[in-house]
Each structure stands twice: as C-alpha cells, then as structure tokens.
Amino acid sequence: MSQLVLDKLKERFGTAILETHSQVGDDTALVDAASWKAVSLFLRQDPALDFDLPVDLCGVDYPTRVPRMEVVMHLYSTSRRHRIRLKARVGDEDMEGAEIDSVTSIWPGMDWLEREVYDMSGVRFRGHPDLRRILMYPEFEGHPLQRTYAAERTQPLVPYRTEEEAGMPLRKIEPFGPEEGMPFGRVPPPHPEDN
Amino acid sequence: MEPLDVELEAGELELPADPMHLNLGPSHPAMHGTVRIVLELSGETIVRSDVQIGYLHRGFEKMCERGTWTQVFPYVDRLNYISPMLNNVGYALAVEKLCGLVVPERCQWYRMALGELARLSDHLTCNGAMAMELGAFTPFLWFVKAREMIWDILEEETGARLTHSFGRIGGMASPPTQDFKGLCRAALPPILELVEEGERMLLKNRIFIDRLENVGAISGPDAVGLGWTGPCLRATGVAYDIRKVHPYLKYDEVDFDVPVGTKGDTLDRFLVRLGEIRQSKRILEQVLDRMPDTGPVNCDDPAVVLPDKLDVYTTIEATIQHFKLIMEGAKIPKGEVYSYTEGGNGELGYYLVSDGSGTPYRVRIRPPCFQITGGLSKILEGRMLSDIVPTFGSLNMIGGECDH
Numbered sequence: 319m320s321q322l323v324l325d326k327l328k329e330r331f332g333t334a335i336l337e338t339h340s341q342v343g344d345d346t347a348l349v350d351a352a353s354w355k356a357v358s359l360f361l362r363q364d365p366a367l368d369f370d371l372p373v374d375l376c377g378v379d380y381p382t383r384v385p386r387m388e389v390v391m392h393l394y395s396t397s398r399r400h401r402i403r404l405k406a407r408v409g410d411e412d413m414e415g416a417e418i419d420s421v422t423s424i425w426p427g428m429d430w431l432e433r434e435v436y437d438m439s440g441v442r443f444r445g446h447p448d449l450r451r452i453l454m455y456p457e458f459e460g461h462p463l464q465r466t467y468a469a470e471r472t473q474p475l476v477p478y479r480t481e482e483e484a485g486m487p488l489r490k491i492e493p494f495g496p497e498e499g500m501p502f503g504r505v506p507p508p509h510p511e512d513n
Numbered sequence: 514m515e516p517l518d519v520e521l522e523a524g525e526l527e528l529p530a531d532p533m534h535l536n537l538g539p540s541h542p543a544m545h546g547t548v549r550i551v552l553e554l555s556g557e558t559i560v561r562s563d564v565q566i567g568y569l570h571r572g573f574e575k576m577c578e579r580g581t582w583t584q585v586f587p588y589v590d591r592l593n594y595i596s597p598m599l600n601n602v603g604y605a606l607a608v609e610k611l612c613g614l615v616v617p618e619r620c621q622w623y624r625m626a627l628g629e630l631a632r633l634s635d636h637l638t639c640n641g642a643m644a645m646e647l648g649a650f651t652p653f654l655w656f657v658k659a660r661e662m663i664w665d666i667l668e669e670e671t672g673a674r675l676t677h678s679f680g681r682i683g684g685m686a687s688p689p690t691q692d693f694k695g696l697c698r699a700a701l702p703p704i705l706e707l708v709e710e711g712e713r714m715l716l717k718n719r720i721f722i723d724r725l726e727n728v729g730a731i732s733g734p735d736a737v738g739l740g741w742t743g744p745c746l747r748a749t750g751v752a753y754d755i756r757k758v759h760p761y762l763k764y765d766e767v768d769f770d771v772p773v774g775t776k777g778d779t780l781d782r783f784l785v786r787l788g789e790i791r792q793s794k795r796i797l798e799q800v801l802d803r804m805p806d807t808g809p810v811n812c813d814d815p816a817v818v819l820p821d822k823l824d825v826y827t828t829i830e831a832t833i834q835h836f837k838l839i840m841e842g843a844k845i846p847k848g849e850v851y852s853y854t855e856g857g858n859g860e861l862g863y864y865l866v867s868d869g870s871g872t873p874y875r876v877r878i879r880p881p882c883f884q885i886t887g888g889l890s891k892i893l894e895g896r897m898l899s900d901i902v903p904t905f906g907s908l909n910m911i912g913g914e915c916d917h
Binding site for chain 1: 565566567570572574575576578579610611613734735737738739740741751753758759848849850851853860862864866874875877879883884886887888891916917
C-alpha cells in the first residue's frame, strides 16, 4: 500500500525525489531541500495520501558528507494508515547554509520539533514563527547533536544578569555573608573596634 | 473608629489594565514534572502562555552514540521512568526490526505481560497524581498502593523496582520466574478493587467532575495536527491505538477494546486511562493463559545474544563470543529503521541509524510527551489559571521523556 505513496511522489515531483528505498518495510524518500515544503504540502493535501499526523522530525549528522545534515521527518496518516519517512540534506562542512523551509503552517505539531532540531542539530527553519532553543538554555554555545560537538566539551558559566539587563532591582543576597550563616571554617572579619 | 469604606478619588480606583505576567514553575507544588509556564494573564484568564521544557535534559541521544547497542537499555529506562519496561521492549523491537530478528513465542508473551503491567502503573500514577493535585489525596494513595503491587511483581522478575534494564536485543535478560503467573493472577483482583474504590470516590465527587469537565478540550483533527497520540488523542474520539491498528508482538491474537472519549477534555482523558486499566487487565489475563511455561526466551543467534553462562566459563568459543559481544557490541546491519510501539502516553518511536558497527550511529527517540506538551499552550488559552493544574496533570508529561 505504501509503495503507492512513493510512486505518487515520483510521478508528481520527478527529479526533486532524489532517492527512494523501503528498507525493512519503511518507505523512505530523499527529497531536494528546495522542494521540502512543496512535497510536505502535497503529502498533507492529496486525498489519497492524507498524512495528517506529524510523527517525528530529527537531524542526523554526517560530517564527512556534503551536504552534511540530514533532516528526517516521519509522517503517518490516521485515515489511510500508512507511513512515510521524508529526508532532505542541508548545510556544508561548517553547517553554512543549513536552512530549510518550516512546515509549521502545514502541521502545527512541527513547531516544537523544528525548535528541537534547531537546538540540537543547528538547522535553521525558514518561516518558523518562534525559532529559539527548546531543551537548552539561550546562552548555550553550539549544537550538541552535531557529531563534531565533543561529548566531553564543557560550557562557559552564564554570568548573572545585571540590573540593567533585568530591568528591575535584583537584590541578590550574598551567600554566607560575613554577618550571617554558619561561622565554622570561615575566618571572621576583624571587628572594627579591635584595630 | 474610622469607617472602612474610605472615600477615594475616581482615578485611584482604576485597576491596572495591562496583562499580568506570572511564572509557574519550574518547580511548583501543584504540578508534577519540571516545566515552566510563563503566563500572560488578564484577570484570571490566560491570554497567552509559553511552555518551557528542558529542565531534565540529560543528553540521552548523545550518550547513546558512545556505547554499544545493548548499553542503551539503561538509558531508555530513565526516559519514561513510570513505565520503563515499555521503553525497554520498544527499543529492543526497534533493533530487532533492523536485524530482521523475531524473538521466540514465549518471549513475545512475556514482553506483552511485562509491558501491560508497566502500562497499568503508568495510568495509575497519572490518574492518581492528577487527583492529588486537585486535593484528593486518598485516591492517590490507593492508586499508588495498586502501583506498588505491580512494582513488587516487576521487582521479583527483574530485581529492580523502577529501572529494570531488563530488555535485551533478541530476548530478555532472564526467563520468567516460576511464580510469575501466580503473582500476577494474585495481584490483579486487588489492584482492580483499589482502582474501582478510587474511581467511585472521584467520579461521584461533584467538585472533581466540575474541575475536569469541559476543561482543556481539544478536537480530534486539532489533536492529530499537533502530533498527539495515546490516551490524550483517544480522548478526542480518534481510535488510534498501535496495538490495534498496527499490532506487534502478539497483540493481534488477544481480545481487547480501545476506549475512546468524545469531547477530548480532561475528564475524557481521565476516563480513557481508567478504561485502559481495565483493558490491560483483560490483555494480561489472556497473556497469562497463553504464555508457555517452557521453551526458549532468547533468540538462537550468537551474533547478538550472549552465550549461556556455563558455556562461557567452560568453553573457549563461548568465552570469546561473550568477550566480543561485551567489548565490541553486537554488530547491527547497516541501515535505518523507525519502529513504533504503544507506550504509556502514546506512540513511542525509535529511529535508529546504524553504520554496521557495534555502536549506534544515531538513536532518536520519539517521546509521545514531547508533542503532547507542545500542544499544552493551545488548550490553555482562554482558560482560567486554576485550570492549568488538572489540564497539565491529565497530559501526563514525563520530564525524562519529554526533555530527552
């Protein structure tokens, strides 16, 4: 049944479908990154395909290849009960030009998934309404799921916000100030009257 | 004494018309899980909300790229830590799909039995915790008491209450114990009794129903578009249960129904989970009747399955095989696979890429919670502040799974 999906895609898009395979029963189509959104829209709107459930989106990094990053999308149709895996390759060795169209307008569920792929793999989604990090904090440097990100790499400490940045008085209390807390292990400051 | 109603000028009486910003979380007593919701409130109505996750991110996918394929099992335990066995089985099935392995019949029944036990514990925890967050502490204790009985069985089987690490590629870590069937049969009636007791207490409570009904409702097509699966999707009336639609293991041979809701509100989600507890009990009874007491549990494939311990200590071939499987890991054929099972919260998928070596090239989990939590801000908009607690509780967001 699902061979139908691949046949329809090839018929409709021709050379934009670069490769197809059905290894272990998973129908897969590698599409040209430029037609990512057009293919997605077709899969969603064609009544015989009707892929309405956005299952998953992730990035797989192949640092020795150009284009380097593979964006992998899994879709399911609750009415036709078939699945497809859609892939596109973007970005050169240094992840320059790793950009692809956002499909949030087609499936609202892709919103968080695209943010996650941006956060973890560093692919930018054109037209995403709110592309910011989702699992990591804003100050995080790099994208951890790129193969070139060393697993033991450490991140710089994030400095405290200043009162100007926060726009309000922060009133931070120093931990273990000289006048409070437990005195043991700390040399008490000399009393002014002792001098 | 001065009069209480002090006369004020008209200008002073005006309340600020700007929306108020409120931070809920990341650690809030009325919400389980570490999640932060930044709210924009107009009075008590939510105008806009931004759900922020990631507080429990532990780099699961990155860690998996460092060890062998088998060393992923302890990590998947810690994703959904309420039903770790379902994650174990899901991951094992994904690797086996890539290898083209099918485990022996006894193992398939065993995996189903353990999986349904884990599903029971998942639903019990979710419903109990949601009731507790609404102030009903006693049903929570009853549900947790029932869950404790399940964990006792799982402890007997695997040696660990929570993080079992019990799955293996091509089988399980050990065959079922002698008492497994007896323990399950003895535990099921008291568990169901506790559930019914708790259910009576909650569903005849006007306050509880009022706080759930028509709260956090979502339509079927909207939920599908958001990528929802599992009990949350079935509460909207879409009967998408992978055990029924795309059966794996032996689910096509057992008889069970898929409970669905109609309105997709918080009460429906609560009721669907209660219905599934009863269906899991039904499945479990059939599995216990049909699971053979003898026969192999592991595949007969020396390339992925560890040899018998006695052989390892007495023959050089088995010693070498054991050493290679532990040190280098089982060589999984080159390729990619997406395998999906019905987890506690919905479609639990694993997308694996293998380069033919003993270490995974990429392990991608598709946690059901992630997209369900992604839809939270949509169903919160326009609701009251106090509706957040039941709505969030009914989604059963599991931090470990959602934040990878």
